[in-house]
Amino acid sequence: MIKQFKLKRNFYKQPTLNVAKNLLGKYLVHKSGNKILSGKIVETEAYVGPKDLASHASRGRTPRTELMFGEAGHTYIYLIYGMYYCFNIVTENKDYPAAVLIRALEPAEGFIEKNKKLINGPGKLCREMKIDKNLNGADLTGNKIWIEDRGEGVSNSKIIANKRIGIDYAGKYKDKLWRFYIKNNKFISKK
DNA sequence: CAAGAGATCATCT
């Protein structure tokens, strides 16, 4: 039996940049039907507060972004470019919009060998993990989808901070070093 | 190898 425990609500209430860093090395687990799909988180991005022009929430509360203003520890999933889903985790306090985008996973359980190669981008992640709109707003302290600590901490010296991807429209916020990934991990989406 | 375009639709103006 692997030593493991599900992260609790308090974990997600930390400052978003800390959550983004602390998620590295944790395991995302999705119970799809009676199958378990899981992978180790190796890359994240933070979207923080109402002024972050890269964040959907910078345009104010709308039906879609309402979740980002909600309680920490829930999912925020949306369709991008008409074809791919992105999986986010809501952080911090109610009424303060913030979330962490999970960009890449190292496959663990539930993948047949040929699928085991690449989960190195948010769109592919959702495709391979079978995450879609049905899980939008799900509670990560529930038993459908959650995150586990398996005792594989990542030391600070192995965490790289870099610019976020695909947000050239975000003005001065596009250069924030709010993307985090594990050094030398081969599942990272981009250098 | 790098660069560019197309796919495709929910959401917001």
Next chain:
DNA sequence: GATGATCTCTTGA
């Protein structure tokens, strides 16, 4: 009516 927190395929050097 425009656009995007992406990915894959095609082109051309």
